[in-house]
Amino acid sequence: MPRKASAKISRRSFLAASAAFAARPAVAATSQPAPAAVDVIIVGAGAAGIAAARRIAAAGRRYVLVEASDHVGGRCVTDTKTFGVPFDRGAHWIYAPDLNPLTKLTPRRGIEVYPAPPSQKIRIGRRFAREGELEDFLSAEVRATRAINDAARKADVPCEQVVPNDLGDWRATVEFMLGPFGCGKDLAQFSALDFSRGAERTTATFCRQGFGALLAALADGVTVQLSTPVKSIDTRRSLTVETAKGTLTARAVIVTVSTNIIAAGRIQFLPELPHRNIDAFGRLSLGSYDHVALELVGNPLGLDSDDLVFEKSTDAHTAAMLANVSGTPLCLVDVAGSFGRDLSAHGEAAMVDFAAQWLAGLYGAEIKKAIGRTQATRWNADAFTLGAASAAVPGAQLARRIMMEPVNDAIWFAGEAAHETLWGTVGGAWESGERAADAVLRRMGVLKTPAPEAEAAPKPKVKSARPVPREQSSFGATPSIMRPER
Numbered sequence: 393m394p395r396k397a398s399a400k401i402s403r404r405s406f407l408a409a410s411a412a413f414a415a416r417p418a419v420a421a422t423s424q425p426a427p428a429a430v431d432v433i434i435v436g437a438g439a440a441g442i443a444a445a446r447r448i449a450a451a452g453r454r455y456v457l458v459e460a461s462d463h464v465g466g467r468c469v470t471d472t473k474t475f476g477v478p479f480d481r482g483a484h485w486i487y488a489p490d491l492n493p494l495t496k497l498t499p500r501r502g503i504e505v506y507p508a509p510p511s512q513k514i515r516i517g518r519r520f521a522r523e524g525e526l527e528d529f530l531s532a533e534v535r536a537t538r539a540i541n542d543a544a545r546k547a548d549v550p551c552e553q554v555v556p557n558d559l560g561d562w563r564a565t566v567e568f569m570l571g572p573f574g575c576g577k578d579l580a581q582f583s584a585l586d587f588s589r590g591a592e593r594t595t596a597t598f599c600r601q602g603f604g605a606l607l608a609a610l611a612d613g614v615t616v617q618l619s620t621p622v623k624s625i626d627t628r629r630s631l632t633v634e635t636a637k638g639t640l641t642a643r644a645v646i647v648t649v650s651t652n653i654i655a656a657g658r659i660q661f662l663p664e665l666p667h668r669n670i671d672a673f674g675r676l677s678l679g680s681y682d683h684v685a686l687e688l689v690g691n692p693l694g695l696d697s698d699d700l701v702f703e704k705s706t707d708a709h710t711a712a713m714l715a716n717v718s719g720t721p722l723c724l725v726d727v728a729g730s731f732g733r734d735l736s737a738h739g740e741a742a743m744v745d746f747a748a749q750w751l752a753g754l755y756g757a758e759i760k761k762a763i764g765r766t767q768a769t770r771w772n773a774d775a776f777t778l779g780a781a782s783a784a785v786p787g788a789q790l791a792r793r794i795m796m797e798p799v800n801d802a803i804w805f806a807g808e809a810a811h812e813t814l815w816g817t818v819g820g821a822w823e824s825g826e827r828a829a830d831a832v833l834r835r836m837g838v839l840k841t842p843a844p845e846a847e848a849a850p851k852p853k854v855k856s857a858r859p860v861p862r863e864q865s866s867f868g869a870t871p872s873i874m875r876p877e878r
């Protein structure tokens with residue numbers, strides 16, 4: 393039964409709070425030169441790198457955290473300059489707040505977190521879907537999800553292969569929600585086992601100042617060497633890491649860059665990484681997911697704060713919109729999967745054109761005149777990321793475990809891809825950073841606790857997979873309950 397959304401968002405402290413944050417988050421980055429010899433070098437100051445640095449520091453060990461770009465946060469960064477209100481260029485949804493490590497750590501001062509509305513809407517042309525139509529959609533979505541989960545118990549096939557053939561005219565919408573919107577990849581390129589093991593992401597909170605601002609607040613006190621890309625990691629004699637600003641030595645290195653950065657050879661490893669590791673990075677390639685941010689002053693769409701809107705689509709040329717983000721005029725039209733990848737390759741103007749055209753199809757051509765400032769992210773072209781978030785290709789879920797194995801007893805990999813259930817999320821990246829730091833501390837004899845099961849060497853063959861039952865996984869909380877026409 394569809395349920396009506398009841399969450400109303402307080403705007404009380406929004407204006408005061410948002411004014412307190414700058415475009416690039418206030419960072420405790422230092423301009424001090426990095427000490428040449430430390431215990432641990434951490435590569436990349438996204439969620440995983442920040443978490444690892446905090447853990448190493450808490451254990452009283454010396455670290456250097458080196459970051460290629462000029463800011464912390466990586467794929468979780470808030471820009472407040474472009475629109476004068478917080479614009480999360482990457483992650484925005486704080487999934488599973490009761491379990492998410494970041495919610496537990498959220499500082500109280502200057503950061504306000506509130507529940508995301510529990511339901512979403514579907515547009516059918518120029519009107520909203522009616523209750524019966526939503527029920528049809530939900531039934532199609534549940535059947536597709538169940539079919540993928542059932543298939544994953546037997547073999548790691550492409551999700552698309554097992555989606556029922558009789559979803560009728562809801563097929564394209566269901567495929568968009570579970571594939572491109574859910575993980576940045578089309579279902580044909582996405583592992584049923586990865587889908588199935590992905591942790592439940594149906595509940596979420598938002599941060600009024602931006603998820604990136606929240607993460608930056610957690611980096612407070614962490615020393616970061618910004619604009620310092622790592623060029624090579626050499627473990628042939630002692631461990632040395634060559635950066636654009638000099639060479640560092642340490643006992644261990646934690647590498648948190650994206651899988652596409654490693655697969656593209658942007659960091660040289662001496663000796664080369666074992667073949668099975670290189671293969672794992674390649675098979676955990678990043679999907680494509682971008683926000684086309686539009687300013688729509690005066691709420692011309694007549695939507696509520698943080699309303700999530702899909703369309704009943706007939707093909708893959710579609711999008712999802714998060715409207716009036718935290719009560720501001722900012723609306724995010726999200727494009728993803730192979731359609732989003734092709735569109736972003738045509739540049740920002742083409743992306744904005746598509747978003748305007750898409751909105752015009754749903755709300756009338758007049759809406760185009762209401763669009764003010766615009767900006768589109770292009771994560772595939774971001775030199776320090778090369779994509780959005782990892783999604784295993786069919787047959788590759790086990791690669792996530794391979795990523796967690798240390799190499800030459802000196803290199804540990806972390807980041808969102810190195811998490812078996814929370815892959816593709818900031819919370820997963822954070823936990824993997826903590827786990828890698830613990831493994832390094834254990835190796836140094838600082839931590840005495842036994843390694844968790846996930847850190848043990850993976851078994852070469854998995855005979856029968858027993859996926860955790862789940863409804864869906866997503867960047868943008870795939871709907872389980874929809875809001876009917878008002």
Ligand SMILES: Cc1cc2nc3c(=O)[nH]c(=O)nc-3n(C[C@H](O)[C@H](O)[C@H](O)COP(=O)(O)OP(=O)(O)OC[C@H]3O[C@@H](n4cnc5c(N)ncnc54)[C@H](O)[C@@H]3O)c2cc1C
Nearest residue numbers: 436438439440460466467483484485622776807808817818
């Ligand atoms: C558009 C978009 C929407 C998303 N939505 C959500 C969401 O709503 N909720 C959610 O939980 N997740 C979401 N995600 C995923 C989430 O952002 C990521 O899973 C998470 O931020 C990854 O953190 P990480 O630390 O693993 O990697 P990163 O954040 O990529 O950090 C790695 C760091 O390494 C740096 N680096 C790269 N190369 C080098 C080098 N050679 N030397 C030194 N440093 C280097 C990079 O600059 C980067 O800062 C989204 C992602 C995108 C792109």
